[in-house]
Amino acid sequence: MTTSTDVRTLDVPGATLTYDVRGPLPTADGTPPLVLIGQPMDASGFGTLASLLPDRTVVTPDPRGLGRSTRHDGSQQNDPVQQAADLHELLVALGAGPVDLFGSSGGAVTGLALVTAHPEDVRTLVAHEPPVVPLLPDAAQAAAAGARVTSTYQERGWGAGMAAFIALASWKGELPDDFGSEPVDPAVFGLPTEDDGNRGDPLLSGVSDAVTAYRPDVAALAAASTRVVVAAGVESAGLLTWRASQALAAALGQDLTDFPSDHGGFLGGEFGQRGEPAAFAARLREVLAAG
Known part of the structure; x- marks a missing residue:
């Protein structure tokens, strides 16, 4: 073919x-x-x-x-x-x-x-x-953690937001209530620490929240x-x-x-x-x- x-x-x-x-x-x-x-x-x-x-x-x-x-x-x-x-x-x-x-x-x-x-x-x-996410036993914790990823991105830019997302995506097992409340250093994942000012990332900005909801x-x-x-x-x-x-x-x-x-x-x-x-x-x- x-x-x-x-x-x-x-x-x-x-x-x-x-x-x-x-x-x-x-x-x-x-x-x-x-x-x-x-x-x-x-x-x-x-x-x-x-x-x-x-x-x-x-x-x-x-x-x-x-x-x-x-x-x-x-x-x-x-x-x-x-x-x-x-x-x-x-x-x-x-x-x-x-x-x-x-x-x-x-x-x-x-x-x-x-x-x-x-x-x-x-x-x-x-x-x-x-x-x-709504099918998870810890759906509320997961939704809250996702909201923290978005707020981190909006406040600190792509590197910080992506670091928070990676931390969430790589966590094994149910999420604690306060997951994501502590900042994650982007440098740990080799991500930029400087804020480039862009807020249009479809994964981090919240525009895809309807997907996980x-x-x-x-x-x-x-x-x-x-x-x-x-x-x-x-x-x-x-x-x-x-x-x-x-x-x-x-x-x-x-x-x-x-x-x-x-x-x-x-x-x-x-x-x-x-x-x-x-x-x-x-x-x-x-x-x-x-x-």
Whole structure:
């Protein structure tokens, strides 16, 4: 199959979406396209993973307001329900559904919202480490810690905010009530200590709070025609997104599906991070084939 990339755009209410199509549409053998979505990560993070799936037609959208997708609605908020509506419009435009869908992090939350609203759009959803904080037993502590990350970013800039986020993301087990109340030195993580004045980071600024506040409709997901697979990296065990994924899997009456590496296990050097992309792609292929 060709691995050339066709860059397309689609106007939806309030935004213009940009997305990549690798491979033919419709597919020659009738295999559903595979859609890869992130949040706040855009399509640029899926370059390695897409290249390791040359037998599939792979579609990688940028969510509205992220990457190359522009918004005209006057908002800066990243809402998984809105992003799911956008993705539904994109899949209708493709005319190739139902698709297989792999969602990473906030993209997995978008996938859950899409299956809730439009289960006919998706054959199999692999939701990889969705940060569905409301399902955690320590949801209040996690939400408070997330708010402290945002306030640190707003008060002290990107390096301090990212250091606070890393400390939260790398904590194993339930969070104490006062987690994040003590400042974290950015230099410990090799991050800049100077404030560059920018406050537009979609991960740290609070504009993606609706993602971590999203409570999945477990009953709707269980009743959907879509096969929902909740997955997490083996190296993430005990961390917040792993615990949230485990809680969702348990609510759906399934075991958590292991994937290689960690939260970014599919990365092959994107953003300076490298997981185990070849093993990750093989595992994704295996999970999709099992359906």
